[in-house]
Amino acid sequence: MSQRKLAELQHALQQRASSQQLRTPITVEQYAGRLLGIAGQHYINFSGNDYLGLATEPMVLQAFAEGAARFGAGSSGSPLVTGQHQVHRQLIDALCDWLGVDRVLLFSSGFAANQAMLSTLSAKTDTLLLDKLSHASLIDAALHSDADFKRFAHNDLPALEHYLRQCKHAMVVTEGVFSMDGDSPDILAVLQLCQQYAAPLLLDDAHGLGVLGNEGRGSAVAQGVANSELFCLMANFGKALGVSGAFLAGSNTVMDYLEQFGRHYIYSTGLSPAVCAAVIKSIELCRSQDWRRDKLHSNIRLFKQLAADLPLLASSTAIQGLVLGSSEQALNASTQLREAGVWLSAIRPPTVPKGSARLRITLSSHHNQHDIALLVKQLRLLI
Ligand SMILES: Cc1ncc(COP(=O)(O)O)c(C=O)c1O
DSSP: OOHHHHHHHHHHHHHHHHTTOOOOOOOEEEEETTEEEETTEEEEEOSOOOTTSGGGOHHHHHHHHHHHHHHOSSOOSOTTTTOOOHHHHHHHHHHHHHHTOSEEEEESOHHHHHHHHHHHHOOTTOEEEEETTOOHHHHHHHHHSSSEEEEEOTTOHHHHHHHHHHOSSEEEEEESSOTTTOOOOOHHHHHHHHHHTTOOEEEEOTTTTTTSSGGGOOHHHHTTOOGGGSSEEEEESSSTTSSOOEEEEEOHHHHHHHHHHOHHHHTSOOOOHHHHHHHHHHHHHHHHOHHHHHHHHHHHHHHHHHTTTSOBOSOOSSEEEEEEESHHHHHHHHHHHHHTTEEOOEEOTTTSOTTOEEEEEEOOTTOOHHHHHHHHHHHHHHO
16 A cells, blocks of 8 residues: 555645535435434535425435336446436437427436536637636536636626637636526626627536526526527536436537537446436426425525525525635534524535635525524524
8 A cells, every 4th residue: 555645645634624624424314305314413404406395206206216117227338338218218308398409418417417518519729718616517627628728707798708809719618507606697698799709608507407497497598598599508407306417408419429429428327217217207397386486486585585684695596605704614604503403514615715615505495484584593693
């Protein structure tokens, strides 16, 4: 065993711990949507991404079980070998119909889908222009791609245009809802800039799908942009749809190219058939049960109204940020909330920029007025 390597790893771990950035894994013993059971205690959960409460919806659970019984627990291969079954086709058709796109490809995670989107679609001669607050999966994808890579100031259209003017073959990458701040770009304006400079627009809508737009079709649709106007759309099944996995969507040509050259697609086991069956049911409920979105949005309004005096980040989505500053402050706040029965994980660098450690509050259709009032009361005690 290499002592030198072990010492290097230990040193990095110690550094993480001394800067209050060590992550402590927790085991959820019981998940009941709004409630989390951890170490024998129950907490109101304000840290999940199950925005519509579909992760525990009995009809989704039943579809999962029946999907496994009918099609198997695993897909048994990569999609181009034996890993694409009938149920995968049904999911693909359901997504195309829902989102109004030509074609989709399924991936086992949003992280993998983002790797495929950026690294496969960009070439050496391209420059990827990413929003400064892009998710780690997009940043890593850009770093691993052959393309050049620049980051523009967050949601700053003049900054984006500055780069578009400079770069001959730019590709623009942004998110529908930013995962740590909960805000959104002006997608129509970004698209118009992209069209002006003939730059493809790639959108990660992990936190917009299901939550925003008519029937939950996502952030672009909510802002009057058809999903088919995007060069490529990524969204996942593990947030509002309550399951796991992800997809890329786009025109036939873009998807044909990804299918032939996307290494994360070709060399990876296809999604579990049971997962596909559950996601099909989630999509059906997401489309037909507007009450879930209505409830979520009324919870967001209530939270913002009750917390109007707190220094929240500007966001009208299910993700609400309360920046506290240092990692220590965020950890102390999280511990204090836990003692009051509220589960809210501290989000620290490197997930967010240095000095902006925070509480990332996520609201769901499962929460009730008492939960939200309790949360705001406890948050006020921290400020
Ligand atoms: C904006 C964004 N993109 C991509 C991902 C990765 O998705 P997945 O969890 O399905 O790998 C996440 C989830 O953390 C995310 O928040």
